[in-house]
Amino acid sequence: MLRDDxxxxxxxxxxxxxxxxxxxxxxxxxxxxxxxxxxxDDHSAVLEVRAAAGGTESSLFTSEMFAMYQKxxxxxxxxxxxxxVSESELGGYKxxxxxxTGTGVYGRLKYEAGVHRVQRVPATxxxxxxxxxxxxxxxxxxxxxxxxxxxxxxxxxDTFRAAGAGGQHVNTTDSAVRLTHKxxxxxxxxxxxxxxxxxxxKAMKLLQALIYEQQRKTAVEERDEKRRQQIGSGERSxxxxxxxxxxxxxxxxxxxxxxxxxxxxxxxxxxxxxxLEQLSAHDLQENLTRLME
Amino acid sequence: xxxLREALQQTHQILEASGIPDARLEAEVMVMNVMRMPRQDxxxxxxxxxSSQQQETLSQVIDxxxxxxxxxxxxxxxxxxxxxxxVTPDVLIPRPETETLVEHALFMSLMGMEVAHLVIAxxxxxxxxxxxxxxxHLPAARIYATDSSEKALxxxxxxxxxxxxxxxxxxxxGDLMEPLPEPxxxxxxxxxxxxxxxxxxxxxEIQWEPAAALDGGEQGMDQITxxxxxxxxxxxxxxxxxxxxxxxxxxxxxxxARQYFPEAETGVERDLAGLDRVLTxxxxxxxxx
Numbered sequence: 001m002l003r004d005d006x007x008x009x010x011x012x013x014x015x016x017x018x019x020x021x022x023x024x025x026x027x028x029x030x031x032x033x034x035x036x037x038x039x040x041d042d043h044s045a046v047l048e049v050r051a052a053a054g055g056t057e058s059s060l061f062t063s064e065m066f067a068m069y070q071k072x073x074x075x076x077x078x079x080x081x082x083x084x085v086s087e088s089e090l091g092g093y094k095x096x097x098x099x100x101t102g103t104g105v106y107g108r109l110k111y112e113a114g115v116h117r118v119q120r121v122p123a124t125x126x127x128x129x130x131x132x133x134x135x136x137x138x139x140x141x142x143x144x145x146x147x148x149x150x151x152x153x154x155x156x157x158d159t160f161r162a163a164g165a166g167g168q169h170v171n172t173t174d175s176a177v178r179l180t181h182k183x184x185x186x187x188x189x190x191x192x193x194x195x196x197x198x199x200x201x202k203a204m205k206l207l208q209a210l211i212y213e214q215q216r217k218t219a220v221e222e223r224d225e226k227r228r229q230q231i232g233s234g235e236r237s238x239x240x241x242x243x244x245x246x247x248x249x250x251x252x253x254x255x256x257x258x259x260x261x262x263x264x265x266x267x268x269x270x271x272x273x274x275x276l277e278q279l280s281a282h283d284l285q286e287n288l289t290r291l292m293e
Numbered sequence: 294x295x296x297l298r299e300a301l302q303q304t305h306q307i308l309e310a311s312g313i314p315d316a317r318l319e320a321e322v323m324v325m326n327v328m329r330m331p332r333q334d335x336x337x338x339x340x341x342x343x344s345s346q347q348q349e350t351l352s353q354v355i356d357x358x359x360x361x362x363x364x365x366x367x368x369x370x371x372x373x374x375x376x377x378x379x380v381t382p383d384v385l386i387p388r389p390e391t392e393t394l395v396e397h398a399l400f401m402s403l404m405g406m407e408v409a410h411l412v413i414a415x416x417x418x419x420x421x422x423x424x425x426x427x428x429x430h431l432p433a434a435r436i437y438a439t440d441s442s443e444k445a446l447x448x449x450x451x452x453x454x455x456x457x458x459x460x461x462x463x464x465x466x467g468d469l470m471e472p473l474p475e476p477x478x479x480x481x482x483x484x485x486x487x488x489x490x491x492x493x494x495x496x497x498e499i500q501w502e503p504a505a506a507l508d509g510g511e512q513g514m515d516q517i518t519x520x521x522x523x524x525x526x527x528x529x530x531x532x533x534x535x536x537x538x539x540x541x542x543x544x545x546x547x548x549x550a551r552q553y554f555p556e557a558e559t560g561v562e563r564d565l566a567g568l569d570r571v572l573t574x575x576x577x578x579x580x581x582x
Contacts (some may be wrong), residue, residue, distance in 0.1 A: 011385040063339065070337035082333045087317060091302070098333065152322055159389075165539045167390045167488050168507055171498040173364050174315045175321060175354045177565060191315075193322045193332075195372045196389035196565060197396075 028239070035287045040141035040216070041107030044079075046209040048097040048138040051088065057133040059092030061118045061243075064266065065135060071268030078102035083190060083206055099142065099205060100207045106141040111279040113139045114238040120245030128244065132240070142205065143212035156180040157200070162189070179203045186210050219239065250275075255282055295348070298339040300324055305353060309360045315578035319364055326368050326431035327351045329360050361497035374426045375486045379451050383513045387422040391483050392543050394571050398481050401533060401573075402431055414439065414527075416482040416520060419506060421449030421462070422480050428458035437488055439465040439472055442505065469516070470523045479565035482536040485509045513538075514545055521549045521574075533575045540569040550574045 005200035047069055051062040065181065069211040073080035079101035084094040100109060118133045160176040188207045190199045242251045243262055250259040252275055265271040295303070301324050308316035325332050327350050343351070357367050365386045366373040371378055373387040374395050380386050402411060411434040415424035418438035428436050435469070438453075440446050446464050453462045465472035470480075486509040492499070499507070509515050517536060524534055537545060543561055550572065551560050557576045564570035 038313055063336070067339060070333055074337070080333050081444045082336065085336070091298075096336070157303070157565050157567075165463050165541070166564065166568055167388055167492075167537065167539060168385070168483075168485070169499075169539070169571065170388070170500070171363055171386055171496060173312060173319050191317060193372070195374055195392060197374045197392045200565070204563060291496075 031288065032242060032289070035291055038107070038110070039219060040143075042104055043106045043144070044099065044101040045106040045109050046083070046140040046142055046206060047100050047109060047112075048095065050095045050138070051093060051133045052136070055133055055248075056088070056090040056092065056124065057118070057122050058135055059088035059090065060122075061092070061095055061116075062094070062096070062132055062135040063092040063136065065116065066093060066098070068266045068267040068268045068272070069098070069100070069109075071098050072272055073098075073102075073268075075269045075273065076102065076105075076108075078105055082201060097206075099202070101142070106139065106222065108276050108280070109139045110141075111276055111283075112137045114240035117239060118121050118245070119242060120159065120230075121176040136237075140213040141216070142209045142210045147206045148212045148215070149212070150181070150204070154182050154240055155207070156182060157178050159196070160189075176197055178201050181207055184211060184214060186214070190212070252279070255279065265274075294342040294344065295338065296481070297328065297341045297343055297457070298357055300343045300351060302350065308358065312517055313358060317541060319358070322364065322368070323351060323358070326399070327354060328413045331334070332534065339416065343561045346446060361382075362501055363498040372419075373420075373422045376429070376456060378420045378422055378425070379455070379567065380420055380449055381448055382501060383417045383442065383503060384448045387420060390564045390566075390570050391422065391537055394481060394483060394501050394535055395423055396424070397562050397571055397573070398427060398479065398535050399430050400428075401535070401575075402434070402479065411435070412475065412477045412529075413437070413479045413481065413519060414470065416480060417441075417484045417506075417516070418449050418464070419445050419453040419483075421464075423460055423483065424449070424462050425456055427481070430462050432443065434461065437460045437465055437473055437477065438462055439467060439470065441466070441468050441502070445503075445506075469520055470520075470527050473527055475528050476527050476532075480520075480524055480528060480532070480534040482517075482520055482535070485540060486513045486517060486538050488513040499581055503534060512542075514524055514542055517542070517546055518549060521546070521553050523529040525553050528576060531576060533573060536574075537570060538572060542570060543569045545573050 021077045049062050049066045051059040081099045083099055085093060085099045086095045115134050115136045117132060119130055119132050122131050142224050144151055158178050163262055173193055176189060176191035176192050177196060178187065180187045184205060188203050190203045192199050240253055245262055248260060249264050250262055250265045255278060257278065259275055260272055261271060294371045301320055303316050304320040304323055308319055313319060316385065321332060321335055326367050326551055327347050334472050344579055354367055358364060363386055366382055369379060371380045378387060390420060396432040411426055411431060411472050413434055413436045415436060415438040418424050418440050423436055424436045424438035427434060438449055441467055446466055485507050487507045489508050489510060492504065492507055547559050554574055554576060557574050561569045562571040
């Protein structure tokens with residue numbers, strides 16, 4: 001029995017529509033696949049916060065930023081293991097670093113690299129004047145073991161023990177380990193209450209990350225100059241964000257976006273996550289555009 | 294109520310004023326234990342309020358530490374080779390250098406020796422640190438752990454049960470290797486090796502540790518010498534001995550090894566500080582027929 005012509009035509013029209021949609025989706029997928037992605041996006045990362053020279057405000061803000069990232073890691077269910085903390089005598093941190101582990105950590109945290117600026121009336125300020133201070137964040141991808149093969153002959157290991165017999169002669173809480181990578185001169189030290197065995201393992205991971213970063217930098221320098229200007233290139237001197245406490249807002253300079261609620265932002269949950277999502281989307285867009293050119 | 298940040302700073306200052314080395318690190322460890330939080334949370338929770346009960350506990354910890362009581366005894370545990378061990382004043386607090394001994398024992402076991410039915414003796418086991426870690430990383434090994442102190446064995450017993458290796462680690466009470474029921478393939482030992490007269494000159498924390506776990510006699514070599522003398526009959530033909538000691542004791546110990554094990558190969562392993570730390574005596578590469 002022959003079907004009605006008009007219903008057949010309708011079916012065909014439907015099918016064409018669906019094929020069209022599939023085609024567009026596939027085209028989109030092809031283009032996305034062609035975008036050069038940072039291979040390290042999947043990796044874990046090493047995060048470092050550093051206060052600007054001089055000023056209690058900067059070191060206090062640095063410790064608050066470290067706290068924010070620790071909370072964000074917890075929010076994202078990532079591992080967060082402190083590698084080093086260098087306290088400032090007046091409170092806060094001069095420097096601190098952590099190993100943040102999980103899938104896609106680097107791809108997210110890389111947008112935090114750069115200089116963060118804080119504007120507020122410090123606790124110590126008697127005349128209610130607004131102060132501006134800065135701190136910087138560096139984010140390094142943690143390479144998989146296979147990507148950075150370390151030759152044990154290249155690594156000098158030592159502890160911080162003063163001269164002496166060691167062993168049963170000494171009883172201390174710390175079992176610090178220092179690794180020096182002779183070919184590059186990179187030095188890494190971990191001081192912790194954990195066993196020396198664990199500290200050495202941590203130090204190795206950090207060393208791997210630093211060597212990997214050096215390798216990457218060399219590779220990037222050999223590439224297109226323009227690529228270095230893109231978001232997430234991790235240029236340390238780039239001022240990326242301002243936290244204004246009296247006005248209760250955070251301004252992301254790369255996007256020209258304002259987020260309201262500084263405390264909420266620094267709680268390291270939805271607010272920060274949303275902004276990183278926006279930065280990621282923007283980055284993708286930029287890459288797409290560049291691809292089209 | 295003070296914040297965690299304030300408690301940390303205060304603790305740091307008090308410890309530093311009392312001459313405690315690594316004051317900042319110790320302050321962090323104390324606070325993290327009293328507040329029952331992992332170390333990284335200390336950074337995230339700087340504004341957390343410290344309850345009066347926690348303040349009281351922290352205060353007690355600080356007071357004890359000011360007497361130079363080792364932190365490990367106050368907190369009741371010490372991490373060794375990645376594993377938390379119970380420690381009490383009846384045992385020596387494990388040292389990082391002994392991790393070199395463990396590493397090398399594992400290396401030798403996995404590389405050269407007949408792994409399947411490895412029988413090991415940890416002589417003078419103390420907390421059980423060495424025996425326990427070997428048991429964890431050598432699932433097929435049977436291990437005897439001896440100690441002359443019953444109280445120490447109670448601590449070792451807790452640790453091996455806590456880490457689920459009690460079925461493969463047998464504790465034996467007695468002098469050195471006397472209580473062993475059979476010959477073994479591998480002997481590992483961190484025996485007391487400090488010269489008697491030197492002990493009172495060491496840091497205050499060490500004065501709290503059991504003298505029997507440190508005292509090696511006049512040159513610090515008494516226990517090691519006795520062990521090497523006993524070992525010959527109790528070591529299987531292809532077996533090895535690993536002994537922790539001080540760098541200056543190595544030449545003497547090597548001489549003893551040559552005396553009692555003329556056919557064996559000896560070697561010295563360094564610790565992470567680059568000092569000679571572990572003497573190895575390897576019997577029998579099988580002779581050519």
